[in-house]
Amino acid sequence: MPANLWQAVLNVRAWWAQDTEGQPQHAGEQFTVRFGTTWATFVVSELKPKQMIWTVTASYLDLLADTQEWTGTRLIFERTGGNSQDAIEITHHGLTPQKECFDDCQQGWNFFLGESLLKYMNEGEGLPAIGIHTWIAINGQTIRGKLYSPEQSPEASARPMLLLDVKDTRVEQILSIYEVRPYSGEAGKLKGKFYALVPDENGLLEKLQKLDDNNDK
Numbered sequence: 001m002p003a004n005l006w007q008a009v010l011n012v013r014a015w016w017a018q019d020t021e022g023q024p025q026h027a028g029e030q031f032t033v034r035f036g037t038t039w040a041t042f043v044v045s046e047l048k049p050k051q052m053i054w055t056v057t058a059s060y061l062d063l064l065a066d067t068q069e070w071t072g073t074r075l076i077f078e079r080t081g082g083n084s085q086d087a088i089e090i091t092h093h094g095l096t097p098q099k100e101c102f103d104d105c106q107q108g109w110n111f112f113l114g115e116s117l118l119k120y121m122n123e124g125e126g127l128p129a130i131g132i133h134t135w136i137a138i139n140g141q142t143i144r145g146k147l148y149s150p151e152q153s154p155e156a157s158a159r160p161m162l163l164l165d166v167k168d169t170r171v172e173q174i175l176s177i178y179e180v181r182p183y184s185g186e187a188g189k190l191k192g193k194f195y196a197l198v199p200d201e202n203g204l205l206e207k208l209q210k211l212d213d214n215n216d217k
Contacts, residue, residue, distance in 0.1 A: 005088065006052055008121060009077060010044070015117040015126030030057065035132045036149030036194070037062050040070050052077040062193075063132070063171050064100050104172040108133055130154060134196050136164070136174040138207050145198030147172070150187055160200035162208065166192045180208040 012033060013020040022031030027047040033040055038061050046053040054077075059070040073094030081087045090113050095105055111133065120126030131146035131154060147166065148154060161183040167176040178191040182205070187195050198204070 005079065005121075006047060006077075009052065009088075009117065011120075012128075014128060015120040016112050016128055018128045018130050035129065036147075036152050038132060042075070045074075050079045061101065063169055066100065069099055069101055070095075101171060108172075131197075132172060134169075134172045134174055136177075136196075136198070138204075138211060143198050143201075143204065145196050147174075147194050147196045148187070149194060150190055154197055157197075161197045162200045162205060163187065164196040164198065164208065165190050166194045166196055169194070177208070177211065180205065180211075 007025060008014075010024055012031065013023070017033035017035060019034040020031060021034070022029065024031050024044050027044050030041060030043040032042075040059040040061070041057050042054040043057050044052065045055040054075040056070045056073050056075075058068075060067050061069055073092060076091045076093055078089045078091075079087070080089055090109070092105070092109060095102060099105075111127075112129075116127035129146070130152055131148040133144070134147035135142050135144045137143075145161075145164075146154065147169075162180055163183040164174065164180050165178040166174055167178045169175055174196060182200065183197055
């Protein structure tokens with residue numbers, strides 16, 4: 001990894017959240033990441049050659065029962081290894097298995113830190129998100145996609161997508177939907193607070209329509 005490792009990590013817009021306010025480069029500076037109505041504000045409370053700490057000063061995670069579950073937690077980045085084998089270890093201090101977000105947030109960090117940040121460091125381009133990673137289980141199959149609030153405009157996709165008007169969730173899992181339809185490029189009128197986009201794979205529309213038929217509309 002390059003010598004300006006911390007500057008790269010602090011460019012959160014490049015590997016984590018495209019909707020980011022603030023571009024901190026020094027200790028004491030703060031930034032806010034947003035995924036629709038979900039957001040968290042961090043302060044860079046420590047910035048040393050071997051360690052960097054971000055403290056969550058305020059948060060609103062609207063998929064959780066405790067919407068401020070992240071507030072007071074800390075992201076700790078530790079630089080390890082020698083100059084020829086530089087590496088970082090990352091701990092979300094305060095995100096314990098007892099927290100509602102633990103499993104889904106762990107998966108999210110595995111992606112953004114283990115894949116997107118690594119890709120950004122190695123290739124100069126990460127995989128930052130607008131929507132929240134989400135999933136729905138159908139007949140033992142897990143379908144993954146992105147969850148959006150109505151005011152968000154997703155990235156353009158060359159693949160055909162299905163839009164799910166989401167009725168109920170458990171953290172990032174979609175439990176029930178009001179409706180499913182092919183995505184036309186606009187969310188249109190929704191009954192729910194969120195909508196999800198998932199790839200339109202063979203037979204998936206029919207499976208989701210059956211799930212839709214079993215829900216109270």
